[in-house]
Amino acid sequence: MMKLKVAILGTGNIGTDLLVKIQRSKLLTCSIFSGQREDSPGIKMAKSMGVNTSIESLRAVQNDPNSCDILFDATSADAHRIHAPMLKKLGKFTIDMTPSSVGKMCIPIINMEDCLKAKNINMISCGGQDTIPIVKAILDVHPETQYIEIVSHIASRSAGMGTRDNIDEYTQTTCDGIRLFTHVPKAKAIIILNPAEPPIIMHNTIFAQIQNPNLKLLKSQIISIVNKIRNYVPGYRLTLGPIYENGHLTVMNEVEGSGDYLPKYAGNLDIINCAAVEVAEEYAKCRLEK
Amino acid sequence: MDDILIIDSTLRDGSHAIRHQFDAKTIRAYAAGAQLAKIPVVMVGHGNGLGASSLQLGLSKLPDLQMLKIARGQLQKSKLGAFLIPGFGTIKNDLAGAVEAGIDVLMVASHCTEANICRQHIQYGIDKNLQVYGVLMMSHMLGAKELLAQAKLIQNYGASGVILMDSAGALLPADVIRKVRVLVGELKIDVGFHAHNNLGMAIANSVAAVRAGAKIIDACSRGLGAGAGNCQLEVIVAVLVRMGYKLNLDLFQLMDNSEKIIAKIMINPQEISAVSLTSGMAGVFSGFAPHARVAAKRFSVDVRDILIELGRRKIVAGQEDIIVDVAANLAQKKKIRGQDNSIEALI
Numbered sequence: 001m002m003k004l005k006v007a008i009l010g011t012g013n014i015g016t017d018l019l020v021k022i023q024r025s026k027l028l029t030c031s032i033f034s035g036q037r038e039d040s041p042g043i044k045m046a047k048s049m050g051v052n053t054s055i056e057s058l059r060a061v062q063n064d065p066n067s068c069d070i071l072f073d074a075t076s077a078d079a080h081r082i083h084a085p086m087l088k089k090l091g092k093f094t095i096d097m098t099p100s101s102v103g104k105m106c107i108p109i110i111n112m113e114d115c116l117k118a119k120n121i122n123m124i125s126c127g128g129q130d131t132i133p134i135v136k137a138i139l140d141v142h143p144e145t146q147y148i149e150i151v152s153h154i155a156s157r158s159a160g161m162g163t164r165d166n167i168d169e170y171t172q173t174t175c176d177g178i179r180l181f182t183h184v185p186k187a188k189a190i191i192i193l194n195p196a197e198p199p200i201i202m203h204n205t206i207f208a209q210i211q212n213p214n215l216k217l218l219k220s221q222i223i224s225i226v227n228k229i230r231n232y233v234p235g236y237r238l239t240l241g242p243i244y245e246n247g248h249l250t251v252m253n254e255v256e257g258s259g260d261y262l263p264k265y266a267g268n269l270d271i272i273n274c275a276a277v278e279v280a281e282e283y284a285k286c287r288l289e290k
Numbered sequence: 291m292d293d294i295l296i297i298d299s300t301l302r303d304g305s306h307a308i309r310h311q312f313d314a315k316t317i318r319a320y321a322a323g324a325q326l327a328k329i330p331v332v333m334v335g336h337g338n339g340l341g342a343s344s345l346q347l348g349l350s351k352l353p354d355l356q357m358l359k360i361a362r363g364q365l366q367k368s369k370l371g372a373f374l375i376p377g378f379g380t381i382k383n384d385l386a387g388a389v390e391a392g393i394d395v396l397m398v399a400s401h402c403t404e405a406n407i408c409r410q411h412i413q414y415g416i417d418k419n420l421q422v423y424g425v426l427m428m429s430h431m432l433g434a435k436e437l438l439a440q441a442k443l444i445q446n447y448g449a450s451g452v453i454l455m456d457s458a459g460a461l462l463p464a465d466v467i468r469k470v471r472v473l474v475g476e477l478k479i480d481v482g483f484h485a486h487n488n489l490g491m492a493i494a495n496s497v498a499a500v501r502a503g504a505k506i507i508d509a510c511s512r513g514l515g516a517g518a519g520n521c522q523l524e525v526i527v528a529v530l531v532r533m534g535y536k537l538n539l540d541l542f543q544l545m546d547n548s549e550k551i552i553a554k555i556m557i558n559p560q561e562i563s564a565v566s567l568t569s570g571m572a573g574v575f576s577g578f579a580p581h582a583r584v585a586a587k588r589f590s591v592d593v594r595d596i597l598i599e600l601g602r603r604k605i606v607a608g609q610e611d612i613i614v615d616v617a618a619n620l621a622q623k624k625k626i627r628g629q630d631n632s633i634e635a636l637i
Contacts, residue, residue, distance in 0.1 A: 151346050151611060156404060168410045172380040188344055191377040195403040196604040205611045207345040240615075248345055252611070 003029040004284035007061050007092075009083070010074030011035030011042030011053075013160040014097050017261035017269040018072055019046055021277050027284040028277070031067050034060040045261075058083050065090055069287065070280050072097060076162045077169040084120060093283055094120040095276050099166055099173035105180055107132050108278045109228050116283055125170050126268035127152030127191055128177040129275045130204045130236075133229055134251055137221045138208050138242075139182040147209040148178055149188040155199030158266035167191065202267035203239065203254040213249050218242045222251060233274045234258070235267055294500060294535055295331070297395075297508045298324050298523060299484070300552065301361065302333035302373050304514030306577050308557055310336055310343065310350040314360050317352075320511070320551050321364035327543035331395050333371040333508075334361040337516065337577065339399065340372055340388055341379025346610055347577075354384060358391040369421070371395030376407045381414055389418045397453065399425035401606045402432045405440040412447040423482065423506070424449040428606060430460040430573055434472035441473050441481075451480035451506055456495060459488025459518055459566070460573040463498035474503030482506025485521040487513060488570025490562060492521040497529060512548040514556065516577040518566035524548050568594040572601030581610045585617035595620055 033046040034054040054060035071092040077100040103120030115121045131150040174189035235256030255267025336342045343350035372388045396415035398408045415422040424444030441452040473481045483499035485492040513519035524544040586593035
């Protein structure tokens with residue numbers, strides 16, 4: 001079967017985990033894995049897998065524009081802001097893994113079709129991918145909800161320099177994403193890097209201020225959305241709720257990763273990377289059918 | 291003897307003790323009192339900083355910006371400061387507004403192993419001409435060498451100082467001396483200390499920090515703070531004066547602020563309860579205690595067992611939602627095989 005060629009920029013945790021996932025894809029093949037340092041663990045791993053690598057970052061693609069159809073940018077928010085206009089010129093379908101907020105925000109189970117029409121889509125953040133579908137399910141049942149708060153806990157070891165350097169954008173973009181997809185008047189996103197050893201599994205809490213929640217309907221809607229997410233993130237599970245106390249609803253979930261690049265605690269890599277691969281595969285299907 | 295910079299965090303960290311319910315009247319009165327006492331820096335806001343008013347940590351009575359503006363109105367000579375933990379507040383939603391409200395000082399805090407999440411906010415503060423300090427929380431969890439590596443990051447980002455926070459009140463004076471001495475010896479910037487009183491060591495530890503070369507002491511009127519409370523401002527000032535430090539502060543005014551303003555708003559006396567003592571022993575964040583109490587009641591387990599388990603799991607500030615999970619697990623375990631916690635668990 002024909003495969004669509006993808007380039008991955010950025011060889012940190014996100015980029016390398018993406019590479020492992022794409023190697024498994026029936027629709028995608030990684031034609032270039034491009035970073036900045038020859039000695040990065042990601043580059044070494046790619047080489048051992050026989051993948052074509054470069055340390056010229058975006059220049060590698062600019063020098064050989066036909067090397068890919070899809071480009072994943074897993075560098076940093078600042079770098080993506082610089083890359084975005086160049087990528088536009090190159091005309092590559094771009095999936096931005098950084099919280100740069102440049103492209104169209106994408107949650108595959110909510111707005112996949114619209115995203116396939118865009119040229120640059122933004123995967124928001126791992127916390128956003130995890131919580132926004134649940135928040136949307138809550139708002140669909142209770143559109144009168146006034147306030148949403150989400151708390152994402154990720155293991156320190158799963159947060160690379162990109163995440164740390166961009167923690168402000170990460171927090172802001174997650175918050176903006178919640179508001180964009182649900183129109184809730186007020187939202188707050190909190191991210192906590194947890195240094196515990198052994199590392200904690202990624203888990204998330206969603207709070208919603210609601211007057212008289214229809215718990216039965218909420219539960220069934222949330223379970224249905226969780227099942228949809230599990231189609232592309234098998235390790236996603238509901239761990240608590242919805243429960244209601246002191247005027248607010250609480251839902252908790254956790255994500256066990258598939259252990260592709262980092263061990264299974266790093267569900268935060270899976271939730272965003274699986275979503276990104278889902279969009280890339282859908283794009284590839286459309287392109288290959290033509 | 292050289293001066294020690296006294297930072298008054300009553301209107302920030304003290305808010306934990308009153309469930310973040312500082313009202314306009316108290317902020318106005320206390321800020322005015324602090325200036326009368328010639329306090330150089332007055333910190334104001336939610337106990338966990340800008341943007342931290344939340345269901346997760348507790349909602350403030352007043353928004354951060356309103357608190358800052360009220361205090362700003364009272365402070366002409368004293369500087370106004372805000373606190374921020376990256377991952378809670380953001381530049382756009384919180385910090386930019388605080389700068390506009392007229393803060394002079396910014397503290398950017400992270401868990402002691404995660405200083406590299408502070409770069410963006412430290413540099414933003416410097417760009418806005420603020421005096422910026424980095425804060426390493428839960429500093430009992432790292433040895434002196436590892437703390438130094440984290441403190442050096444803060445120095446590299448351009449901060450004017452680094453403050454070690456004994457968030458759990460778990461340190462003893464000898465630990466403080468060891469850690470502060472290494473930092474003072476190796477850093478070009480000032481070192482500070484923020485104590486908690488779980489083991490009754492807040493004053494002793496602050497004195498130890500100063501003896502080891504710390505130039506900044508962070509304290510709260512009447513010790514107002516989470517759990518057993520913080521280092522009691524008027525007491526540490528009196529002690530430092532007795533030690534021979536020339537602090538240009540009005541001690542009687544500090545006492546009056548404590549008696550006439552803070553004493554009146556306290557919900558409970560700032561004493562070392564069994565729960566606070568246990569959290570000091572277990573090395574868990576003092577702010578967990580009220581959440582643990584609620585969870586203990588709900589699941590009919592001993593709150594001390596929850597705290598010990600939180601210590602074992604190395605839960606860090608901001609993970610208040612895990613407390614429910616821990617309590618539920620303990621309740622389940624208790625059902626299966628009864629109580630099994632022994633004192634060894636603490637050591």
